[in-house]
Amino acid sequence: MFFGNRIRDLRVKKGLVLRKVAAHMDVDTATLSKIELGDRPAKREHLIVLSKLYGVDLQELEKLWLTDKVYEIIEYEVQGLSVLKEAEAAYKKLKKVF
Numbered sequence: 001m002f003f004g005n006r007i008r009d010l011r012v013k014k015g016l017v018l019r020k021v022a023a024h025m026d027v028d029t030a031t032l033s034k035i036e037l038g039d040r041p042a043k044r045e046h047l048i049v050l051s052k053l054y055g056v057d058l059q060e061l062e063k064l065w066l067t068d069k070v071y072e073i074i075e076y077e078v079q080g081l082s083v084l085k086e087a088e089a090a091y092k093k094l095k096k097v098f
Helices: 002-014 018-025 029-037 044-054 058-074 080-097
Strands: none
Touching: 002 029, 002 044, 002 058, 018 029, 018 044, 044 058, 058 080
């Protein structure tokens, strides 16, 4: 969703067609289309390819990719936001330990 929208925008801005980008990613055009539409997740290794191809920061793409994964889990949960806040607190606490 967030990731797919971003990579579609980047592809359009670069003037690239789906089949050329798909070839770089070693996937078929239908798979890339589904990734851009948010119907299928990209693989982590695709992030590096897309980062280089589009000339964007890998961390930017990774953040959106992870956001999609988290959002998919909490999208329909009533307590989604409170769970995110709880996870954030736990994450910060654990990060201090390491």
